[in-house]
Amino acid sequence: MPELSQETERERSLLPFVGVAEVTGPSMVPTLQHGDQLVVHWGARIGPGDIVVLRHPFQQDLLVVKRAVERREGGWWVLGDNAFAGGDSTDYGVVPEELVLGKARLRYRPLKPGQRSPLAAVRWALSAVRPVLPDRSASRRLRAR
Template identity: 40%
Template sequence: MLRRLRALLPFDRFIVEGESMTPSVSPGERVFVNRAAYWFGPPKAGDLVVLRDPRKPERLLIKRIDEAHGNSFEVAGDNVDASTDSRTFGPVPADLILGKVWFRY
């Protein structure tokens, strides 16, 4: 029952792995993600988002929206030397963006 209820709620939590978003978000930090944030409008430049890796959809990434191109988005890590992002895999379709990071803890 709890598992079903959790699936209906528009929020999720994740633990960050990797250095691609340092210094903004460090490995081991947890992020609280609002999956409903983009139900009524698209992501904006500067938003911190969790998305599916376009090359391996089972893998989740945390990135910042760099710019929008219609229904796709350029994403980038804050630590460009340690980030695999749109420079590697190109623009990300909106349906791969799971939600906006509301806060980290």
């Protein structure tokens, strides 16, 4: 089985339908980086191009972050934005609808421990929080196979 890339080991609930998930791994680079925090709308309506949190089809205690590419018979075809990382529908096929848990609404990039200078803090403040929009794959890898 290929190494999984975009898992989250923890989820925290802010409100009944909103939570926070941490990104680990390279499968959504350059859109999402290792260590990014996602504000997730659990149970949201999913559309093509949305970044979603889902249960891995073969290891359901593992949450995975991928981009929903298209609706197919039996569920969603999902891909990572990093074509070289794998661990998406090209490996495990269509993801059943009930395994897709929610949609990422906001990305928060935490301040790194070494970023203490005023200039680094300003740069971080200008780029730390961004909305997660559909069809914004920085790698333009939104085609189904």
